[in-house]
Amino acid sequence: MPLPFLTADRALQADGRADPVPPPSHGPDHWRRPYRPGPWRVGTAAVFLLLASFVLFSALIIALAGSPAGAAVCAAVGLVVIALALRLVRVGIWVSARGLRQVQLLRTTTLPWSAVAAVRTVQQPVRWLGWPRTVQGQALHVERVRTEPLRTLLTDHNADFLGRPRTFARAADVLEAWAAEYRAR
Template sequence: MPLPFLTADRALQADGRADPVPPSDLGPDHWRRPYRPGPWRVGTAAVFLLLASFVLLSALIIALAGAPVGAAVCAAVGLLVIALALRLVRVGIWVSAQGLRQVNLLRTTTLPWSAVAAVRTVQQPVRWLGLPRTVQGQALRVDRASGEPLRAVVTDHSGDFLGRAETFESAVDALEAWAAEYR
């Protein structure tokens, strides 16, 4: 079963250059992430799914014990944890011919390419694995044509790229190529 939110959709050509043009079998409004989710992000989502399985098993046991209200509450919590895990895997920058979409845990910001002023890499303090602790690192900065830049979710210390500097560089190159092609 293909999982399109996990694939990078062939973001790099064979020679390593970024390929901003979507494949011909996909429409121009097909959103894709030009990099794969990292092991920290996938591992955290897997832990949440494991937790959800225990909560749903608890809901089953509570339902068999004869407490339907408690079982419903447990089932709702389990489904909420599953939704959180799936959303966590989707966090990142997504692109299409229409624009750039930044997916955060609780909200999504979509900008058409005409509203994007620049996409570049900057040196700045970044959050380590999304935690409050900051370290000096690199971040992909998306400047809007009007207003504040988007909050950096693609950093070299995020759950996608921690310890994978080459992957961060190729992802940033692919995102910059998309911006250069369509902006």
């Protein structure tokens, strides 16, 4: 069964340069992530799904014991944990011919390409796996045309790229190429 949110489109040409032009089979509303989710993100989602299985199993035991209200609460908690795990896998940057979409755990920000002034990689202190601890690293920034910059899109120390610097560089190149291609239109 294909899981489109786990696959990254092959957005590189044979010589390694970014190719932002979408395949002809996809329309302008086809959102895609130009990189695969990292092992830290997938592992955390797997732990949440494991936790959800225990919670749902306990809901079954509570229901068999004769407490339907407690079983319903337990099942609702299990479903919330499953939704959280699925949303965690979808977190990241998505692009299409229409614009750039930053999916976070609880909210999504979509910018049309006309609102993007620049996409660039900068050296700065970045948060390690989103925790308060900072380390020196690279971050991908989006500057908006008339307002404050968008929150940092990607870092080389987040859950998708920790320990995979070449993957971060490739994803940053692809996102910069998409921005250069579609801002010109």
